[in-house]
Amino acid sequence: MAKVNIGLDAELVVEVMVLAGVGSPQDAVEAVVRDYIARGHRTEERTGSQNAGVREPGAAPEPPRG
Template sequence: MAKVTVSLDAQLVVEVMALADVGNPQDAVELVVRDYVERGHRTEARTAAREEALRAVDVKPRDPEG
């Protein structure tokens, strides 16, 4: 996999390291980025499932009234 080098504020990286409980700055930032991407995928999956359920309700014909 290709690698990318990014410069970040040292205080931000130290905070990420503390929150992730990781001693290596590279690993800490990578964990945060991977978590962010995974959360995005989970949100997309939940949204798609909800939209599909709404479509299924809209497609059903209405019962005749009265």
């Protein structure tokens, strides 16, 4: 798997480490990202929103709400 290096605020990383109960900044951030992705997949499964952006050809656009 490809790796990416990013810079994060140290206070954020320490807080994630404490909340996740992990001793490594890398593991803490990875746990948060994996949880975020898993949560998104669970939401898609429950709501069926994976096809929400797909419209039928020729269908009228929805009027603006608000």
